[in-house]
Amino acid sequence: MSKKNKKDKKKDKKKSSADGSNKHDEVNNPPSLQDPLEMASAPPELSAGDKLDEKGSKKDKKHKKKHSPNGSKKQDSAEAMPASAAPSAVAPVPPQGQIPINKKTYDKELARLQVELVKMQEWIRFKRLKVVVIFEGRDAAGKGGVIKRITESLNPRACRVVALPAPTEREKTQWYFQRYVAHLPAGGEMVLFDRSWYNRANVERVMGFCTNEEYHEFLRSVPEFERMLVRSNVILIKYWFSVSDKEQERRFQERIDNPTKRWKLSPMDLNSRARWVEYSKAKDEMFAHTDIKQAPWHVVNADDKKCARLNCIRHLLSMIPFEDLTPEPIVLPPRQSDDSYIRPPLTDQTFVPAFYIPEEKDESVKQ
DSSP states (O other): OOHHHHHHHHHHHHHBOTTSOBHHHHHHSOGGGSOHHHHHHSOOOOOTTOOOOTTHHHHHHHHHHHBOTTSSBHHHHHHTOOGGGSOOOSOOOOOTTOOOOOHHHHHHHHHHHHHHHHHHHHHHHHHTOEEEEEEEESTTSSHHHHHHHHHTTSOTTTEEEEOOOSOOHHHHTSOTTHHHHTTOOOTTEEEEEESOGGGTTTHHHHHTOSOHHHHHHHHHHHHHHHHHHHHTTEEEEEEEEEOOHHHHHHHHHHHHHOTTTGGGOOHHHHHHHHTHHHHHHHHHHHHHHHOOSSSOEEEEEOSSHHHHHHHHHHHHHHHSOOOOOOOOOOOOOOOOOOTTOOOOOGGGSOOOOOOSOOOOOOHHHHO
16 A cells, blocks of 8 residues: 555544544534434434444434434425414314304204104104103203203104202102102103202202212112113113303303393302302212213213204214104195084174284385
């Protein structure tokens, strides 16, 4: 080997370290100044069968300046950033299968679901099913509004609402479930309980209307009571309407300001507002004991009344498989005619005063 080649090799060794990286890089970029997270996330560059060498990490540190932790160039990653990651003024798209609700879509969807409720009721009557639906939840959570929308298109003889008042002195001496059993459905009926035997686990517990022994006995008894109903071919569906404290406060205030709704706000409701945390504890304890496989609780997010109504009705329809028993088109029979019968004069009848009368139609508008 010539002297010239030896000198060139010595110069190369001075400029570079054993792994081929420049020595001045070590000074400008010492390991102690590197970000520990970046060091941990850097993928080691190893050849097959080689072990990690401490000196080999110096080359990786220089590589990190130009690349992101995943190994791609930072410039490329910025260009390849998806459009969804950048701030956008476009309204968020709802997940697949969800329908944004406004007044128009609410009315349309409610009308469609109410037609399905009629079909379900006819199936219940045809199959002689026994259906119990329980509505529980916070005060002003919207239970009554959902019940109203369910029942307004149904036959009241086959679908009835049970909203019992406080028990009488006689009822207080009965078996606790006794006054509720009297309202259970027969074959072909559906009963909607606007509050139910779960009063003991909520109102009575928080307000002190029952003893600790009565409360704990209820928690032991109600799962078996409901299993017994299910074994007796009763379809038992339980809903809990959940509302936030801010929304409840807004609805309470609306009831105070609206004379037609003020009757809904009782002293008990105001007291429940002051005991919000105690009601939360009672609800959680109730779920822990009564959320059973045979009759689970279904929680309805009720901060938006319209969405809560539609979601609850849609879920109720899914809980009872039914077939469409819509009859054939009905033909109206002709009116009976009997010219020989003479009716008494209208003056012999007492009419309600006609304070309101139809508005006169302007014939020129039609033309």
